Amino acid sequence: MRLVIATCSVTYSGRLNAHMALAKRLLMVKADGAVLIHSDGGSYKPLNWMSPPATMRVSAPDEHQAEAGIKEVWTVSATKSDDTLKILISEIHHDSSHELGTDPGLVKDGVEADLQRLLSEQIERLGDGHALIRREHPTPIGPVDILAKGPQGTVAVELKRRGDIDGVEQLSRYLELLNRDPLLAPVSGVFAAQQIKPQARTLAEDRGIRCVVLDYEEMKGVDDADSRLF
Amino acid sequence: MRLVIATCSVTYSGRLNAHMALAKRLLMVKADGAVLIHSDGGSYKPLNWMSPPATMRVSAPDEHQAEAGIKEVWTVSATKSDDTLKILISEIHHDSSHELGTDPGLVKDGVEADLQRLLSEQIERLGDGHALIRREHPTPIGPVDILAKGPQGTVAVELKRRGDIDGVEQLSRYLELLNRDPLLAPVSGVFAAQQIKPQARTLAEDRGIRCVVLDYEEMKGVDDADSRLF
DNA sequence: CTATGTATGTCGCCA
DNA sequence: TGGCGACGTACATAG
Numbered sequence: 489m490r491l492v493i494a495t496c497s498v499t500y501s502g503r504l505n506a507h508m509a510l511a512k513r514l515l516m517v518k519a520d521g522a523v524l525i526h527s528d529g530g531s532y533k534p535l536n537w538m539s540p541p542a543t544m545r546v547s548a549p550d551e552h553q554a555e556a557g558i559k560e561v562w563t564v565s566a567t568k569s570d571d572t573l574k575i576l577i578s579e580i581h582h583d584s585s586h587e588l589g590t591d592p593g594l595v596k597d598g599v600e601a602d603l604q605r606l607l608s609e610q611i612e613r614l615g616d617g618h619a620l621i622r623r624e625h626p627t628p629i630g631p632v633d634i635l636a637k638g639p640q641g642t643v644a645v646e647l648k649r650r651g652d653i654d655g656v657e658q659l660s661r662y663l664e665l666l667n668r669d670p671l672l673a674p675v676s677g678v679f680a681a682q683q684i685k686p687q688a689r690t691l692a693e694d695r696g697i698r699c700v701v702l703d704y705e706e707m708k709g710v711d712d713a714d715s716r717l718f
Numbered sequence: 719m720r721l722v723i724a725t726c727s728v729t730y731s732g733r734l735n736a737h738m739a740l741a742k743r744l745l746m747v748k749a750d751g752a753v754l755i756h757s758d759g760g761s762y763k764p765l766n767w768m769s770p771p772a773t774m775r776v777s778a779p780d781e782h783q784a785e786a787g788i789k790e791v792w793t794v795s796a797t798k799s800d801d802t803l804k805i806l807i808s809e810i811h812h813d814s815s816h817e818l819g820t821d822p823g824l825v826k827d828g829v830e831a832d833l834q835r836l837l838s839e840q841i842e843r844l845g846d847g848h849a850l851i852r853r854e855h856p857t858p859i860g861p862v863d864i865l866a867k868g869p870q871g872t873v874a875v876e877l878k879r880r881g882d883i884d885g886v887e888q889l890s891r892y893l894e895l896l897n898r899d900p901l902l903a904p905v906s907g908v909f910a911a912q913q914i915k916p917q918a919r920t921l922a923e924d925r926g927i928r929c930v931v932l933d934y935e936e937m938k939g940v941d942d943a944d945s946r947l948f
Numbered sequence: 949c950t951a952t953g954t955a956t957g958t959c960g961c962c963a
Numbered sequence: 964t965g966g967c968g969a970c971g972t973a974c975a976t977a978g
Contacts, residue, residue, distance in 0.1 A: 489744060489758045491721055493816045503879070503956045504828035512818045514719060514746070519758040527821035528719045528749040532767040533973060535824050539761045539956080571956070582816060586723045591757035592739040594765050596971095630967085652952090653859070654968085657887060685952075687859050691891070733971045763958060769971085801971075830954065860953080879955090883966090917966085 490517040493582035494575075498525055498536050502571030508536060510578060515562075517544065519588075523564045523573060541567040549576070604633055604647055606707040607680065609714070611636055613707070614643065614678055614700060632662050642666070642675040651681030651699070656692045663697075720747040723812035724805075728755055728766050732801030738766060740808060745792075747774065749818075753794045753803060771797040779806070828934055834863055834877050836937040837910060839944070841866055843937070844873065844908055844930060862892050872896070872905040881911030881929070886922045893927075 492515040498508040508525070513535070516524040521542035524534040542564055549558040553576060562575040604623060607613060611620045617639040625635040625644075634645035644666055646659035659677050666675040677697040679688070682704050689699050722745040728738040738755070743765070746754040750770035757765055772794055779788040783806060792805040834853060837843060841850045847869040855865040855874075864875035874896055876889035889907050896905040907927040909918070912934050919929050 489723075489756075491744070493719075493818075500956075504826055506824050506826045506956080508824050509822040511821050512816075513821065514721070514816070514818070516744075516756065518756075518760075520760075522759070522761060524756075524762050526719075526746065526748075526754075528818040529752070529770070529821070530748075530750075531752060531769045531973060532754050532762075532764050533957085534762050535821060537762040537956080539958085540759070582814060584812060584814075586742075586744070586812060588723075588742045588744070588758040591741050591743065591759070591765060594736050594738050596734055596736045649969085653891075654884070658968085687952080690858055730971075736971085761958060762956095763972090767971085769973090826956090829956095 489519060489588055490585045491515075491582070492517070492580060494577045495579040495581070496575050496577045498576075499574045500536050500538075500572070501574075502566070502569065506536060512581065515575065521564075521567070523562075523575075525575070536573065538564045538566060538571065538573045543567065603649065603682070603702065603704060603707075606704075606711055607645070607647060607702065608634060610707055610710060613702065614638065614645065614680070618643065627662060627665050630658075630662075632666070638676070640674075640676065642672045643678055644675050645678045645680055648679075648681040649683075651679055651684035652688045653685070653691055655679060655681070656688050656695070656697065659692075659697060660695060719749060719818055720815045721745075721812070722747070722810060724807045725809040725811070726805050726807045728806075729804045730766050730802070731804075732796070732799065736766060742811065745805065751794075751797070753792075753805075755805070766803065768794045768796060768801065768803045773797065828879075830877060830879055833879065833912070833932065833934060833937075836934075836941055837875070837877060837932065838864060840937055840940060843932065844868065844875065844910070848873065857892060857895050859891055859895060860888075862896070868906070870904075870906065872902045873908055874905050875908045875910055878909075878911040879913075881909055881914035881918045883915070883918050883921055885909060885911070886918050886925070886927065889922075889927060890925060 495512045497510045500506040514526040520540035522540040523538045525536040526534045545563045547561045549561055557578050558576045560577040564573040608620050608623050611618045619637045621635040621637055623634055625632040632644050633647040636643045644662050646655055648655045663677045667673045678700055679692045679697050680700040680702055682702050684699050692699050724745055725742045727740045730736040744756040751772035752770040753768045754764040755766045775793045777791045779791055787808050788806045790807040794803040838850055838853050841848050849867045851865040851867055853864055855862040862874050863877040866873045874892050876885055878885045893907045897903045908930055909922045909927050910930040910932055912932050914929050922929050
């Protein structure tokens with residue numbers, strides 16, 4: 489990995505065009521050819537970048553560029569597309585390279601899996617008289633998060649951390665399919681999420697899908713209380 | 719901005735828990751307290767990070783940590799939440815700080831907003847005899863990008879840079895809703911994008927939605943020519 | 949400030 | 964390889 493602090497201007501041309509005026513920034517060049525341009529603020533997203541795999545060519549400025557005080561021109565090209573990043577460097581303040589090796593990576597402790605487990609254990613949150621049939625019920629177009637038996641018949645549950653329209657569409661597709669199965673039909677839908685957006689709620693209710701907002705902390709609390717019994 | 723190349727292990731605790739084993743990595747500390755942990759591969763996303771505003775506290779290792787060869791412990795805490803990033807440093811290979819100042823920022827060109835403006839001004843690209851009714855026509859499930867009057871009645875346009883299946887789904891929902899309005903009905907659909915994926919085209923045409931591929935550069939050229947008249 | 953839609957999204961899974 | 968869903972999504976903008 490090469491780290492360069494430079495005064496530079498940058499132009500990106502690819503899926504869109506973007507330009508950055510002359511300023512002092514960090515240029516990070518990774519082993520796989522990726523280039524990241526970071527300023528001293530903002531979140532993890534760089535101001536501009538080139539995704540790997542990519543190759544970088546360093547060239548001298550042309551006459552016009554040299555007059556403008558440009559010392560070096562970096563042209564970064566994506567291998568698989570014609571995306572190009574052009575970095576015009578006026579001054580290099582720092583330049584160092586480092587051998588990092590491959591990273592063992594990140595181990596995550598899941599969230600959605602937890603929510604699904606908790607709702608399975610607390611299936612009565614869907615309403616009185618509900619019983620779990622199974623989690624991850626397979627269908628030809630993907631697994632239904634939770635299938636339950638309710639007072640009025642089978643219930644298919646789509647579970648999200650944040651419920652938006654896409655989730656309602658997903659559940660609608662499952663419902664259409666499940667209702668073709670005479671052993672299951674009629675199957676009604678429940679859209680369960682920690683937060684449901686108004687538009688998603690409107691669409692869901694328009695299609696006869698019930699919305700259930702889940703309180704994760706509360707469910708977690710019940711779970712902890714249950715655990716303490718053993 | 720401070721740049722540190724260090725052999726370290728990292729633990730994140732917040733909306734989820736995540737852990738990274740001991741390895742050599744780049745630690746970037748920004749002026750606003752943001753911390754980014756990058757390896758020598760991948761795209762612009764760091765392996766782990768803390769979003770600003772945040773504060774970092776450097777402390778000595780406890781006895782147990784010192785035995786494990788840890789020299790320094792960085793505890794990064796988000797200001798607005800209780801998210802925490804804990805970095806255990808075994809060895810520092812490089813450490814430098816740089817004053818960057820505020821960045822003038824990025825100017826983008828060619829996003830959906832630009833396309834929408836250009837298509838509104840060049841509405842005849844939908845076909846002869848089209849007239850703009852309005853942009854961002856509001857509906858209960860969201861705004862329709864462009865509403866126009868065509869030779870056969872009202873036309874609802876969904877605009878994308880890259881036309882994908884979900885865009886067709888979105889337009890379908892709008893059409894269903896708009897066609898319930900007797901003042902507008904019948905409303906036909908046009909799916910307009912710089913690039914339309916084959917599956918999206920198939921789905922759209924199956925639903926009687928017309929597909930229009932837009933040449934942004936060409937539209938931009940016409941726009942520039944128009945501008946020069948004034 | 950909240951709500952909502954876009955993104956050069958990126959990333960991982962699975963057929 | 965391509966489609967699909969999740970993401971500590973981030974981010975800008977409109978209400």
